[in-house]
Amino acid sequence: MGQSLKYRGYVFDLDGTIYLGDQLLPGASETISRLRENDARVLFLTNKPIDRREAYAEKLSRLGIPTSPDEVINSSMVAAQYLSQQMPGARVYVIGEKSLIDELADVNLTLATDSSNTDLVLISLDRTLTYEKLHFAYHAIKSGARVMATNPDLVCPMPDDEIIDAGAIVAAVEALIRRPLDLIIGKPSRVMIQVLLDRLDLPPETCLMTGDRIETDIKMGHLAGMGTAL
Known part of the structure; x- marks a missing residue:
């Protein structure tokens, strides 16, 4: 019972x-x-x-x-769902990993390749973060792209340690653009x-x-x- x-x-x-x-x-x-x-x-x-x-x-x-x-x-699924409804057909530059990119592709969002022709910068956990990615994102935002993130977490817990999460990258970008992001989705x-x-x-x-x-x-x-x- x-x-x-x-x-x-x-x-x-x-x-x-x-x-x-x-x-x-x-x-x-x-x-x-x-x-x-x-x-x-x-x-x-x-x-x-x-x-x-x-x-x-x-x-x-x-x-x-x-x-x-x-x-x-x-958060990646929710981001893809939200963007497909609010910014259909948007050209998105992703600071993130393959699973997020695949989620966006599933809802027919286009990956941006030109920082002057980008509708949105989407920041996420990215273990392959480079100077070039931050450089592209910064100039895309300067050119008018909106900027959002999948989640605000600074670190993600692991069994023996923590890994740097999206929030740390968000902090770097906010310092560069001198304003808060437009939206954090998670x-x-x-x-x-x-x-x-x-x-x-x-x-x-x-x-x-x-x-x-x-x-x-x-x-x-x-x-x-x-x-x-x-």
Whole structure:
């Protein structure tokens, strides 16, 4: 017989909340199983933009939490969805990795090759960041391109350390252009909140957001009107 749950929907961050690297955190699998057994809606939400939803679902399943891509929302997917609706056909210069570029290609956005003919600079986690990429982005923005980012995180947790995330690149670009970015798409933005609430299809007050970062996970939960757990 199922247990009575306080919430109907449960949203979990991934890195640092469900797993670190290739290791589930203690109790993660049991918690998800118990929620599903009691017919709760469970979704996973990550700002990490270096893999597609399918890869995150496969990883969770491999680690012992069976998951479909439809149960995962990540910032690169949300960015592609948002830009396809708000800037269809835009020429986009990406500071980011292949998975993000593939997401943009899937919605028919064009990769910019000329800094004077660029509609948008999109900043993301990029482990191949170079001087040339920053140079192109700077001159594209000077020429009138808008500038956005997939997520604001400065670092991403790993099992033994942290890796530099999109927020560090955002800080460099904002210093260059001497103004804030036009939009950050991932947690805790209203863009990400709307995608999450649409996917949950539940009143926000009946849902709980669980994560390891106050400035993204918990802030987003509060902005969305959800319960939160750190």
